[in-house]
Amino acid sequence: MSTTAVRLAAVAACGALALTACGSTKDTGSASAGAGGTGKVGVILPLLTSPFWQSYNDYVPKMATSEGVEALKTVNSNSDPSQQITDINNQLNQGVKGLVVAPLDSAAIEAGLDQAERKGVPVVAVDVAPEKGKVAMVVRANNVAYGEKACEYLGKQIPSGKVVQIMGDLASVNGRDRSEAFRACIKKNYPKLKVLEIPAKWESDTAASKLDTLLNANPDIKGIYMQAGGVYLAPTLQTLKSKGMLKKTGQAGHITIVSNDGIPQEFDAIRKGEIDATVSQPADLYAKYGMYYIKAAMEGKTFKPGPTDHDSEIVKLPSGILEDQLPAPLVTKDNVDDPELWGNTVG
Secondary structure (H helix, E strand, O other), rough: OOHHHHHHHHHHHHHHOOOOOOOOOOOOOOOOOOOOOOOEEEEEOOOOOHHHHHHHHHHHHHHHHHHOEEEEEOOOOOHHHHHHHHHHHHHHHOOEEEEEEOOOOOOOHHHHHHHHOOOOEEEEEEEOOOOOOOOOEEEEHHHHHHHHHHHHHHHHHHEEEEEEEEOOOOOHHHHHHHHHHHHHHHHHHHOOOEEEEEOOOOOHHHHHHHHHHHHHOOOOOEEEEOOHHHHHHHHHHHHHOOOOOOOOOOOOOOOOEEEEEHHHHOOOOOHHHHOOOOEEEOOHHHHHHHHHHHHHOOOOOOOOOOOOOOEEEEEEOOOOOOOEOOOHHHOOOOOOOOOHHHHOOOO
């Protein structure tokens, strides 16, 4: 949908609402009494071993400045959910007035969210939606669509045979959404494909060792879906190369590979013909709207489901939490050089 069409739809959807912002990111929300919207904001990262999160980390201070948010130096939870709860408590003890958190575990994060709620500190979740607990907004792309886009791409390229999905952590709603969507889409639309699965927990070493074992038993695989190029791209390509199975697009024996993230390394691999496609997860927009929504929350503004003015849609999750589902385009050799893709704007 075009930006103009989205704006028109947003106007129609929100016309009767005078006190709350609908999907729009215009400053039309109502502020609760005494909410000044000022103060320091803590930003907690899940990990920094992935180029995706490194890029997000780089965007945070820039977007904080552009959105008028006083963000503290980011904190890295090093892939440890319990450490993330400690990090949240440490930030709260420093007197932050808002938190932007990328949860590692959709269930475990509730303990940290409860601490923030007790102190009256609003939280915006980025990338992963919590199962329980209070957040002002989840800033995330549609992860079900990630799995479906990967399925459709592989299904159109491969008539029959074995395909592998290297899954993320199933304790994360992202890992579950991508895995279940891919599996269901293949079963429904491409029954001649057989899905083999590698639970890899967003860990590159786990992905490499399990892929090596799987390829020994199944040297005839035709396709691979990597749920996170930031952690799975390098080990996957290295494992295939070590077995003489890394054939470029157009060569006999080429394994069709679709990824998720949209990092520069994936784009380079697409240009080289090593992988075929990726879904560009918007690291820049995660930082931008994480900062936008935390400022809005600190000012007491609220939102309603509906289309936004930035080509996304706010939806209500089954938990009752609101989520701004940002666009995440499929990138192939046809559009890999698009200067609008964030992966082409970073080094």
